[in-house]
Amino acid sequence: MPSVIPIAVLGCGRIGRMHARVLARHPGAHLVAVYDLIPEAAAETSRELGVRAAAGVAEVLGDNSIAAVLIATPTSTHVDLIIAAARAGKAVLCEKPIDLDIARVLECEAAIRDLSGTVMIGFNRRFDPSFRALRERLQAGEIGRVEQVIITSRDPSPPPATYVAASGGLFRDMTIHDFDMARFLVGDIAEVHAIGAVLVDPGIGEAGDIDSAMIILRSRAGALVHINNSRRCAYGYDQRLEVFGSGGMLLAGNRHATTVQSFGSNHTGAADVVLPFFIERYAEAYSAEIAHFLDCVSSGATPMTSFADGVEALRIADAAQESLRTGIPVHLDKCT
Amino acid sequence: MPSVIPIAVLGCGRIGRMHARVLARHPGAHLVAVYDLIPEAAAETSRELGVRAAAGVAEVLGDNSIAAVLIATPTSTHVDLIIAAARAGKAVLCEKPIDLDIARVLECEAAIRDLSGTVMIGFNRRFDPSFRALRERLQAGEIGRVEQVIITSRDPSPPPATYVAASGGLFRDMTIHDFDMARFLVGDIAEVHAIGAVLVDPGIGEAGDIDSAMIILRSRAGALVHINNSRRCAYGYDQRLEVFGSGGMLLAGNRHATTVQSFGSNHTGAADVVLPFFIERYAEAYSAEIAHFLDCVSSGATPMTSFADGVEALRIADAAQESLRTGIPVHLDKCT
Amino acid sequence: MPSVIPIAVLGCGRIGRMHARVLARHPGAHLVAVYDLIPEAAAETSRELGVRAAAGVAEVLGDNSIAAVLIATPTSTHVDLIIAAARAGKAVLCEKPIDLDIARVLECEAAIRDLSGTVMIGFNRRFDPSFRALRERLQAGEIGRVEQVIITSRDPSPPPATYVAASGGLFRDMTIHDFDMARFLVGDIAEVHAIGAVLVDPGIGEAGDIDSAMIILRSRAGALVHINNSRRCAYGYDQRLEVFGSGGMLLAGNRHATTVQSFGSNHTGAADVVLPFFIERYAEAYSAEIAHFLDCVSSGATPMTSFADGVEALRIADAAQESLRTGIPVHLDKCT
Amino acid sequence: MPSVIPIAVLGCGRIGRMHARVLARHPGAHLVAVYDLIPEAAAETSRELGVRAAAGVAEVLGDNSIAAVLIATPTSTHVDLIIAAARAGKAVLCEKPIDLDIARVLECEAAIRDLSGTVMIGFNRRFDPSFRALRERLQAGEIGRVEQVIITSRDPSPPPATYVAASGGLFRDMTIHDFDMARFLVGDIAEVHAIGAVLVDPGIGEAGDIDSAMIILRSRAGALVHINNSRRCAYGYDQRLEVFGSGGMLLAGNRHATTVQSFGSNHTGAADVVLPFFIERYAEAYSAEIAHFLDCVSSGATPMTSFADGVEALRIADAAQESLRTGIPVHLDKCT
Numbered sequence A, B, C, D: 001m002p003s004v005i006p007i008a009v010l011g012c013g014r015i016g017r018m019h020a021r022v023l024a025r026h027p028g029a030h031l032v033a034v035y036d037l038i039p040e041a042a043a044e045t046s047r048e049l050g051v052r053a054a055a056g057v058a059e060v061l062g063d064n065s066i067a068a069v070l071i072a073t074p075t076s077t078h079v080d081l082i083i084a085a086a087r088a089g090k091a092v093l094c095e096k097p098i099d100l101d102i103a104r105v106l107e108c109e110a111a112i113r114d115l116s117g118t119v120m121i122g123f124n125r126r127f128d129p130s131f132r133a134l135r136e137r138l139q140a141g142e143i144g145r146v147e148q149v150i151i152t153s154r155d156p157s158p159p160p161a162t163y164v165a166a167s168g169g170l171f172r173d174m175t176i177h178d179f180d181m182a183r184f185l186v187g188d189i190a191e192v193h194a195i196g197a198v199l200v201d202p203g204i205g206e207a208g209d210i211d212s213a214m215i216i217l218r219s220r221a222g223a224l225v226h227i228n229n230s231r232r233c234a235y236g237y238d239q240r241l242e243v244f245g246s247g248g249m250l251l252a253g254n255r256h257a258t259t260v261q262s263f264g265s266n267h268t269g270a271a272d273v274v275l276p277f278f279i280e281r282y283a284e285a286y287s288a289e290i291a292h293f294l295d296c297v298s299s300g301a302t303p304m305t306s307f308a309d310g311v312e313a314l315r316i317a318d319a320a321q322e323s324l325r326t327g328i329p330v331h332l333d334k335c336t
Helices: A014-025 A039-049 A057-061 A075-087 A102-112 A129-139 A161-165 A170-186 A202-206 A283-299 A307-326 B014-025 B039-049 B057-061 B075-087 B102-112 B129-139 B161-166 B170-186 B202-206 B283-299 B307-326 C014-025 C039-049 C057-061 C075-087 C102-112 C129-139 C161-166 C170-186 C202-206 C283-299 C307-326 D014-025 D039-049 D057-061 D075-087 D102-112 D129-139 D161-166 D170-186 D202-206 D283-299 D307-326
Strands: A005-010 A029-035 A068-071 A091-095 A119-122 A146-154 A189-197 A212-219 A224-230 A238-245 A248-252 A261-264 A267-271 B005-010 B029-035 B068-071 B091-095 B119-122 B146-154 B189-197 B212-219 B224-230 B238-245 B248-252 B261-264 B267-271 C005-010 C029-035 C068-071 C091-095 C119-122 C146-154 C189-197 C212-219 C224-230 C238-245 C248-252 C261-263 D005-010 D029-035 D068-071 D091-095 D119-122 D146-154 D189-197 D212-219 D224-230 D238-245 D248-252 D261-264 D267-271
Touching: A005 A014, A005 A057, A005 A283, A014 A029, A014 A039, A014 A068, A014 A283, A029 A039, A029 A057, A057 A075, A068 A075, A068 A283, A075 A091, A075 A102, A091 A283, A102 A307, A119 A283, A119 A307, A129 A170, A129 A238, A129 A248, A129 A283, A146 A170, A146 B146, A146 B212, A146 B224, A161 A202, A170 A189, A170 A212, A170 A224, A170 A238, A170 A307, A189 A307, A189 B189, A189 B212, A212 A307, A212 B146, A212 B189, A212 B212, A212 B224, A224 B146, A224 B212, A224 B224, B005 B014, B005 B057, B005 B283, B014 B029, B014 B039, B014 B068, B014 B283, B029 B039, B029 B057, B057 B075, B068 B075, B068 B283, B075 B091, B075 B102, B091 B283, B102 B307, B119 B283, B119 B307, B129 B170, B129 B238, B129 B248, B129 B283, B146 B170, B161 B202, B170 B189, B170 B212, B170 B224, B170 B238, B170 B307, B189 B307, B212 B307, C005 C014, C005 C057, C005 C283, C014 C029, C014 C039, C014 C068, C014 C283, C029 C039, C029 C057, C057 C075, C068 C075, C068 C283, C075 C091, C075 C102, C091 C283, C102 C307, C119 C283, C119 C307, C129 C170, C129 C238, C129 C248, C129 C283, C146 C170, C146 D146, C146 D212, C146 D224, C161 C202, C170 C189, C170 C212, C170 C224, C170 C238, C170 C307, C189 C307, C189 D189, C189 D212, C212 C307, C212 D146, C212 D189, C212 D212, C212 D224, C224 D146, C224 D212, C224 D224, D005 D014, D005 D057, D005 D283, D014 D029, D014 D039, D014 D068, D014 D283, D029 D039, D029 D057, D057 D075, D068 D075, D068 D283, D075 D091, D075 D102, D091 D283, D102 D307, D119 D283, D119 D307, D129 D170, D129 D238, D129 D248, D129 D283, D146 D170, D161 D202, D170 D189, D170 D212, D170 D224, D170 D238, D170 D307, D189 D307, D212 D307
Parallel strands: A005 A029, A005 A068, A068 A091, A091 A119, A146 A224, B005 B029, B005 B068, B068 B091, B091 B119, B146 B224, C005 C029, C005 C068, C068 C091, C091 C119, C146 C224, D005 D029, D005 D068, D068 D091, D091 D119, D146 D224
Antiparallel strands: A146 A238, A189 A212, A212 A224, A238 A248, A248 D261, A261 A267, A261 D248, B146 B238, B189 B212, B212 B224, B238 B248, B248 C261, B261 B267, B261 C248, B267 D267, C146 C238, C189 C212, C212 C224, C238 C248, D146 D238, D189 D212, D212 D224, D238 D248, D261 D267
16 A cells, blocks of 8 residues: 555535545545535535546546545445445445444445455544543543443534434434444443433424433443433533543543633633534544544554444444333343 | 521431531521430530430420421431421421331321421532522523433442441432432423442442442423432542533532642642532531521421422432332322 | 630721621630720621620720730721730730831830730731642642742722722732732742732822732742732632742632533633622631631630731832832842 | 745744644645755755755745745844845745844844835744634723733743853743733833743853743733743643733633543542643644735735834843843833
């Protein structure tokens, strides 16, 4: 593998464009082409970054000068694209979730099992410098054995009803990040208790989904994990971790645009609102994610967020969905 | 009623002694007598505060100069003492829980129903200035509709196994405060999901109890409440509230002995450890609780923490215990 | 000396009344009488606390059952009262400053030099739990050698012009506390550079005083100390210390009524405003000051805030006044 | 001017290399060449970034394809290089200070006065997002009229004695940034009181300089500004602003590598140490500074940190040096 990886981006929506910009600046990557089903979207990114707009997926996968693809297309296309790209010998970085249907995900796993290239799933939060440092400090034993975790994850504002309808539901769409974070912090999960509510937007309820949730997980090792979600948060994108152990506690908090604090006749020490949403909040994480992917492509190492991690997060999401439906906890089999 | 209330304290253990000290200093109370089953305990408090040590409960209840009693004896004696004191025309402030057995609690309720005096249960946390201010700000609409609550409640170190055995279990002994706090913040509770674990002290597990818990409640109004408990906390007595609403969030945090912060080569902004345990952490709350009780005795107003609140907290604790045993959520009937 | 000290309070203005209340509750004191030049002021405090209102100073000083007096009368009367009380064999706790005129202060010192009783000056801030803990940590070597100190001291709102005219100026009236705090933290002072301005209230300037100041002190041991003052502070009574040493930094900050923090669409983590003024901010300090005084009266120990400390703080204030007038730094002789 | 500015970097020491890296990544710049008096230094940067290493200054200034130079050579060469570059028609971004000798700075000013190109001085701190936001909020009137400012500026560890000897002294080398920051916040300065000490490293004293300083400035508009400096700070690079106004206060604080906070048996809420030194602390500021320079080159606008700002900061530093020497305050004439 060359030390500068020639790469193409499939999908030029908000997140694809963001990845394309990171790749265009990254010294370890050479952004060769971008593609989108909507030609105008690809053309816009092409103009912005001065890279080729490919006419189709086939053009990208057939281009032997391209070593890797980043898949940021709609979820329903992920499995086909992963398989096709892997078969074409391309390394793959695919946005989460792999698919909304675990059966298709397992088919995909089977289809690529014997292929040798890197396949990585975009769980960006594992690459956040603060979350990563927190985990390293856990592993160094700073707070002893991990007993309880609280993951707070609240989006700034609800998505449109059309998005909700195709999203697979809150757990597969949004909480899946938190399920992966739980595994990052406490390992595999044995038990899932999910409680949901429609508190934010009745339209979400009419679309058959929930917009607020509280979940408790029990890890195989015995730790308890609480996740809370909301589709709307007045003070911005709320993303926090609290890890409680036998010897203390570690927190990782939100990020602010500045360090300015304000004192007046009604308040003291008021900070800025938190960074608005994932593009800003996880800017450093997305860069680190790309860097990790490029490293894995070069070195052949297994990514920190592997295909198997994508499978496990979806299994937990499915269990949560079942727990929500039945009103009782779901026990997960050992992953195979 | 006189504006200075003559009062006796029954029970001179750690918490009884603390209450006696607060009463001895309070301008609205006249601490007339203290009693304990162990004469030496009563004598010690008697000497410290210069008040009479009563020879028995009957002496106290028969003393017409005494208008009120504070009951801080072992839980198993509460019901009998409440009934006897109420029948003797004394106002009652009784430590939580009323009893570990809901049937006895309901008998007690029936027995005192037609008596007119004040009966108040010692849910001290409602009187904490920060928690109280937070609730007032909720009620003033500062963050809109309450959607999610996180109650963190961790004791500094586990009680001895002998205590655990007689405690009625974590939920009736410790979490009962959090159940009451949940009701204080979101009103009546409809659903209880309780998950427990033995992570801190195997001896607690051998005694048939748990030492770590995560709970989710759903209020009748639809809010979700998460409670997390541990019987051991390396950094002190951890007592925090997070209330998330449609318009923002309010937190109320731990208290420290000083405002000193330390900066060195390994850390910045390190505060003192938090106040060690309830006597210190809730010192202001205990004073405010006594003041509220004395006010209610004088005015005849219903206490903010009524007998009915004691009943409801125990019903939630019982439901949590059942949820723990069966592994499934428990739905609570409407309280009558 | 008896273990409960019989004491009288001279002066029933705001601060005298506050001290009287602390003494009335304190188990180590017996508040025997209160006195004020204005009979109605004494009568009000007398009624409130149920103690005798003395008809005159002579009645108090001639009462052999009274062991101590707390002087909270106008500054101009302090010296005469200290001398008279000391000669009458009373222990004395006198509010700062001893007098506005150093010559009178030195006369007072000479007059009481050979008398044996306790004389303590009310530099309450040394008794603040956080400032005291900070100093103990300095002395324990936590941050090595002290090199730089920043003392921030801002009053919530300017006093009336009539007060200013009789106050002796900002440095003798307000900064004198900060000068004493500087000595508490770094020992004796060798050099004073004072810069002043009228930024808050032109009326203060017309009265010949300043309302804003920045000062630099150099201690005999070589540490640098910055003091900043304002007569008005929009967010409350701002009282902070920053001590920078060879091995780190210690801060001690403001106090808030509650721990509540607010998050909304314009801010995050906004705390309450700070406690409004000295009565609230230093409530714990005033109690500890009284306790220390009673201890010194009982034990005969020299108070932590001795008459000599009162002399030194005034000498620094005088030097600051001279520096302000001349525009150049003033070097202080070694105290004798 | 083209929208991508061809630029060369003169000086490949630590800060020159940092600027070269920023320019190499910046879409609005084309880094054409780097130069250093020590060929190996230029060669190393040349290899790292894949740009030409120029053989001499003349080669750079004679290259008509180069529109701008960034001067990061030793201070003593700045004036000659600014004049030569400006005469060659290049836009100039020069590191601070312009020179240690105000006479030479004024000669430089005269020499370039009639030339039309952009000349900008590298006061990077004005471009820090937090400091800039704080100033914008001041200007929007958030805290009313500015009355008092505290600038804290402490380096992590002292420079070698050889550096100190050639540095022009603490005020011209280090505090010059704080003098510029004072002007950024309160405008022109009228009065300078400087107090210095050798508390950190006796070698610095032997070299005729100080390592610790406290300064008070008075602005022409009447605001008071305190600056404190140390050449050594155990907890990292301490860079803070406090601005107190008639309506409140704004703070801007240090930056940390992560948001992780630690709680244990000896402390709570301990953050990471602050970012170690200027390269890390002001990374965002250096990028914004470059972007602002490129904008000014393109638009012809006067830079926010103009040559005149460099002159003024040095005049204040000279006044501080005189105040240190004479022990009395120095009044600055109105700038011409």
